[in-house]
Amino acid sequence: MSAIQSTAERPVFGSITLKAVMALTGIVLYGFVFVHMVGNIQLYQGPEKINGYAAFLKSVPPLLWGTRITLLAAVLLHALAAFTLWRRNLAARPVGYAHQSFQAAGITSRTMYWTGPVIALFVIYHLLHFTLGSAHSQFSHTDVYTNVVVGFSNVWVSGFYVLAMLALGFHLFHGGFSLFQTLGLRTPKYEKPIKLVLAVLCTVIVVVNVSFPIAVLAGLVK
Amino acid sequence: MSGSKDINIKLRIWRQKGPGTKGGLVSYDVPGVSTDSSFLEMLDLVNERLMEKGDEPIAIDHDCREGICGACSLVINGVPHGPRAATTTCQLHMRSFHEGQTITVEPWMAKAFPVIKDLIVDRSAYDRIIAAGGFVSVNTGVGVDANAIPVPKENAELAMDAAACIGCGACAAACPNASAMLFVGAKVSHLGLLPQGQPERQERVLKMVEQMDAEGFGGCTNMGECEAACPKEIKLEVIARMNRDYIGAKVTKRPKGADKGGGA
Structure with missing residues (x-):
């Protein structure tokens, strides 16, 4: 080829490949968030119902561990790809603008680098709080209902859950839209329906999840 | 064109001696700019005044000046090609700005577009x-x-x-x-x-x-x-x-x- 070809090194994993990894793992995590939210609604049906559901989830160990390993792999791949792309994006503009005006970027897209790590921290805390129990004062491996009531009675803990859920809602809205774009599935025909469905879905996820700590604090679940 | 008038503006322009050197914003007071002039014509005026004083003119990229070649390349007040939608820098006119306005002008900032001089990038x-x-x-x-x-x-x-x-x-x-x-x-x-x-x-x-x-x-x-x-x-x-x-x-x-x- 001609001398115009650059000798610059190309990365092993191309940017679109990494974005596709994020999109595909994002679908898995989207599915988990939705199912987890639906399952949690049983909190409103009393201790027997939600404790029974928890026992049911743990009743087939291979299925439980298969799901856990899949989710862990999805989270790690998602975070690793995001971290790699973030490093490259930072390096792509070593000298920044003194004055940069945003014309199109909304709050959800501009906060992705913040909402992602906030959700990661939340997931770690959430596992210590309600799965392993080491961050819980009176943890029981079988009584999920009491764990939730006791855990959410702390205003600071509940406040953090509410904040994390808002971050999750923002992240899922832009992430959901982005995954269609990244996988090349965004077309003019479906653009508006996709955004509408995502807006409704993210609102439902945030409202339902936020309702649990608020219901405990308000004394509706005790 | 009716409504033409002269305005006084203040420019903050990125000056950089060459590739790999440290650049920075330099302020210039620019009185008497016709609102009918294009953004590049305004910079031509600034450069004429700089040269009359014996100063180094500001290096800018430009070619066709009719919006089709893609040579002009200025980030004006934080937006590439300035505030008008679907308009290149050369087709942007000073009537888009107002009396006394401070306008920041920077080059395309990207590792892949290294600055050659001032506002010109490779x-x-x-x-x-x-x-x-x-x-x-x-x-x-x-x-x-x-x-x-x-x-x-x-x-x-x-x-x-x-x-x-x-x-x-x-x-x-x-x-x-x-x-x-x-x-x-x-x-x-x-x-x-x-x-x-x-x-x-x-x-x-x-x-x-x-x-x-x-x-x-x-x-x-x-x-x-x-x-x-x-x-x-x-x-x-x-x-x-x-x-x-x-x-x-x-x-x-x-x-x-x-x-x-x-x-x-």
Whole structure:
């Protein structure tokens, strides 16, 4: 080829490949968030119902561990790809603008680098709080209902859950839209329906999840 | 033009002696600017005054000054090509600014677009991306008859829309990640939509994206700043098309030496 070809090194994993990894793992995590939210609604049906559901989830160990390993792999791949792309994006503009005006970027897209790590921290805390129990004062491996009531009675803990859920809602809205774009599935025909469905879905996820700590604090679940 | 008047403005302009040196913003008071002058004519006036004083003029890129070549390249008040939508810097007029306004002018800021001097950047990274695959190979000789190859009307229109890209670099300049995906998407779409572009379609998208990454451009995070800044109104849809083509090519491209199938 001609001398115009650059000798610059190309990365092993191309940017679109990494974005596709994020999109595909994002679908898995989207599915988990939705199912987890639906399952949690049983909190409103009393201790027997939600404790029974928890026992049911743990009743087939291979299925439980298969799901856990899949989710862990999805989270790690998602975070690793995001971290790699973030490093490259930072390096792509070593000298920044003194004055940069945003014309199109909304709050959800501009906060992705913040909402992602906030959700990661939340997931770690959430596992210590309600799965392993080491961050819980009176943890029981079988009584999920009491764990939730006791855990959410702390205003600071509940406040953090509410904040994390808002971050999750923002992240899922832009992430959901982005995954269609990244996988090349965004077309003019479906653009508006996709955004509408995502807006409704993210609102439902945030409202339902936020309702649990608020219901405990308000004394509706005790 | 009625309503023409003179305004006094203050410029904060990026001055940089050469590649690799440290640049910074320098302020200039510019009295008596006609609102009928273009942004580049205003800078011409500033440069004339600088030269009269024996100072070094501000280096700027410009060529056709009619909005079609893609040479002009200024980030004006934080937006590539300034505040008017679908308008290149050369077609921006001082009537878009007001008396006493402070205007910040910076070059395209990206690792892949190193500053040559002041407001001029080296955009040959885009040329190398084109050289990597942004073309259609044809035999020389007699021209093919018009309409010998049928092209669906819609594809012709979409290809033409993508071909409106003048390669100015505003997309990468506007992108918070300095991503060039709107540019590459436009070129991949332009050629990939036409029958003449089919033989090299997979090779093209793979090689252009590979070169784009090698040049050190960032990745798309779907913020839409490129689309808003593009003077030729290229749509984000071209990035979706590029992603679709790239993923498709990655997945379906046959490895070298693979069984070529039957046939006598």
